[in-house]
Amino acid sequence: AQKVTQAQTEISVVEKEDVTLDCVYETRDTTYYLFWYKQPPSGELVFLIRRNSFDEQNEISGRYSWNFQKSTSSFNFTITASQVVDSAVYFCALSEAELEGAQKLVFGQGTRLTINP
Amino acid sequence: SAVISQKPSRDICQRGTSLTIQCQVDSQVTMMFWYRQQPGQSLTLIATANQGSEATYESGFVIDKFPISRPNLTFSTLTVSNMSPEDSSIYLCSVEETEKGEQYFGPGTRLTVT
Numbered sequence: 449a450q451k452v453t454q455a456q457t458e459i460s461v462v463e464k465e466d467v468t469l470d471c472v473y474e475t476r477d478t479t480y481y482l483f484w485y486k487q488p489p490s491g492e493l494v495f496l497i498r499r500n501s502f503d504e505q506n507e508i509s510g511r512y513s514w515n516f517q518k519s520t521s522s523f524n525f526t527i528t529a530s531q532v533v534d535s536a537v538y539f540c541a542l543s544e545a546e547l548e549g550a551q552k553l554v555f556g557q558g559t560r561l562t563i564n565p
Numbered sequence: 566s567a568v569i570s571q572k573p574s575r576d577i578c579q580r581g582t583s584l585t586i587q588c589q590v591d592s593q594v595t596m597m598f599w600y601r602q603q604p605g606q607s608l609t610l611i612a613t614a615n616q617g618s619e620a621t622y623e624s625g626f627v628i629d630k631f632p633i634s635r636p637n638l639t640f641s642t643l644t645v646s647n648m649s650p651e652d653s654s655i656y657l658c659s660v661e662e663t664e665k666g667e668q669y670f671g672p673g674t675r676l677t678v679t
Contacts, residue, residue, distance in 0.1 A: 481666065491655065493608075495566065495671035500666075539607065543668075551661055551668060552598070552623075555607045 450475050452482045452542050454556035462564050467550065469525045471540030477501075481551060482523045487558070493539075499523065500507040517544055530563045537561070566593050567660050569671035577677045578648055585644045586674045588658035593638035594665060599631070600653040600674070611656075614641045648678045 461467050473482065476478040484496040497507060499516055507514045511528045527534055537558045543551035568591040579585050588597065599611040605618040612620045612633055620633040635641045645652050661668070 483668065485670075491675070492672045493657065493659075495667055498665070498667050539603055541608075551596075551666060552610050552613060553600075553608070553659075553668060556611075557607045 450480075450542050450544060451552045452540050452554055452556035454538075454540055454559050456559045457557070458560045460564060461511050463532060464529050466528050467485060467561065467563075468495050468528060469527075469540075471523045471525065471556060473521050473523065473542045475542060475544060477544045479544070481543045481561070483543070483553065484514065484523075484525050485539045486540065487539065488536040489501065496525075497503040506544070518532045527561075532563050532565055535563045566664060567594065567615065567669050569660060569669060570618040571658060571661060572678055573669040574672065575675040575677075576654065576678060580649050580678055582644075582648055582675060583644055583646045584648065585642050586656050586658075586676075587640045588643070588662050590639045595638070596661045596670075597602065597635060597640075597641045598659045598661075599633065599643045600657045600659060600670075602657065602675050608657065611643070645676065648676075650678045652676065653678045 453472045479499045482499045486494040504516050512528045515524045537560045538557040539558045541553040543553050572587045572590045593599050600608045602608045604617040610623050610659045611626045614620045614624045616635045616638050631662045632644045655675050657670050657673045659668050
């Protein structure tokens with residue numbers, strides 16, 4: 449069965465610090481997809497990234513970067529030079545392509561990130 | 566990315582009643598999904614709604630409690646039936662963009678059952 453573990457329940461840092469959010473997953477499939485979402489206090493879920501299991505290249509998007517390591521089943525998310533607007537709950541999710549290609553997401557418990565000014 | 570809207574954005578309902586939540590997408594999508602987020606918790610998939618066929622429910626969710634309609638490729642409804650306080654949650658619909666496989670979420674419906 450699929451499982452996603454975000455061991456860090458809450459993280460608090462001072463603005464401009466770098467912060468890494470950990471995500472460890474379990475799956476028996478060789479083809480799967482990993483996602484990160486941001487949920488700010490307003491409640492909406494904002495898509496950040498989708499990565500397939502065959503692409504282990506790290507990704508950078510502005511201050512955000514992702515480190516995918518199949519050997520340790522991890523897909524960690526780093527925010528560089530954090531800002532107060534980064535304060536949110538961040539969810540890591542996993543999906544396996546199932547019937548008719550539907551990607552059903554299994555979410556981790558989320559990490560609440562607070563950036564203090 | 567797809568633009569998704571949900572109605573209502575929030576509601577307060579009495580136990581024993583039912584509420585129907587609407588999800589509208591600005592483009593045609595094959596798959597739509599309904600998730601539940603209980604207070605302070607993560608998201609859990611309720612069901613997958615494919616146009617033209619019965620919804621597929623996840624373990625722990627049944628059609629009698631959460632009937633779903635999917636009349637066309639841009640719209641779906643989720644009904645929360647015979648509500649109890651335990652149904653107080655945020656209900657979110659999501660769609661998958663077939664080309665990129667990215668999944669986007671609506672703004673959610675915040676339901677409180679008293």
